[in-house]
Amino acid sequence: MKFSLRLFLVATVLAFAAQTAMAHFKLLEPASWLVENDLGDPQKAGPCGGTNTDWGKPTYAVTKAVGGQKIHIKVQETVYHPGHYRVALAVNSPNELPPDPKVTTRDSERGPQSVSAVIDNPVQIPVLADGLFVHSMRPSNPMPPFETDVTLPNISCKRCTLQIVQFMAEHGFNNPGGYTYHHCANVQITADSSKPLDKGWPAERP
Numbered sequence: 001m002k003f004s005l006r007l008f009l010v011a012t013v014l015a016f017a018a019q020t021a022m023a024h025f026k027l028l029e030p031a032s033w034l035v036e037n038d039l040g041d042p043q044k045a046g047p048c049g050g051t052n053t054d055w056g057k058p059t060y061a062v063t064k065a066v067g068g069q070k071i072h073i074k075v076q077e078t079v080y081h082p083g084h085y086r087v088a089l090a091v092n093s094p095n096e097l098p099p100d101p102k103v104t105t106r107d108s109e110r111g112p113q114s115v116s117a118v119i120d121n122p123v124q125i126p127v128l129a130d131g132l133f134v135h136s137m138r139p140s141n142p143m144p145p146f147e148t149d150v151t152l153p154n155i156s157c158k159r160c161t162l163q164i165v166q167f168m169a170e171h172g173f174n175n176p177g178g179y180t181y182h183h184c185a186n187v188q189i190t191a192d193s194s195k196p197l198d199k200g201w202p203a204e205r206p
Helices: 002-020
Strands: 024-030 064-067 068-081 083-090 103-106 111-116 128-137 146-151 157-168 180-188
Touching: 024 180, 068 157, 111 157, 128 146
Parallel strands: 064 180
Antiparallel strands: 024 068, 068 146, 083 128, 083 157, 103 111, 157 180
């Protein structure tokens, strides 16, 4: 009986640890630049997904959009974790994307655990929106997708990189990715000629 109880307790602890060490999301709109499985993997590595052993398979999807107008963002959190989302845009290369959110951590028996992350307010180039879909309570039912519209800058680029990242609170450090999961989309933006161009963005390289 004691052995059975001990085995049950160990299994319960392991299951809880596995549950708290994971968080996943799928990028539903715009179309992801990588093929995602049902959980949204591979998504750990920054700036745009993949892992140390799986760089991911490209979809070659390109979403067309008009500068100065809104683009629809839709994500499905497939494994719950408290946290929030951020959207950023790179004109020429994913290397222009910002670092992952700066995280405050606490010590635990399993190593550092994330507590919170900086939310830019107001946002600055290249971030378009931050602090999206803040949530901290585990749902009792399957989570509906998170959706919102984000305004694009009025610029032109043949292959911009739109990045959506998820900061995860109460999470251990991942290698790679730290406390953030990453997805990107290839977006072709055509500036609206009836509006002035937005300043401050990098010039598109030929």
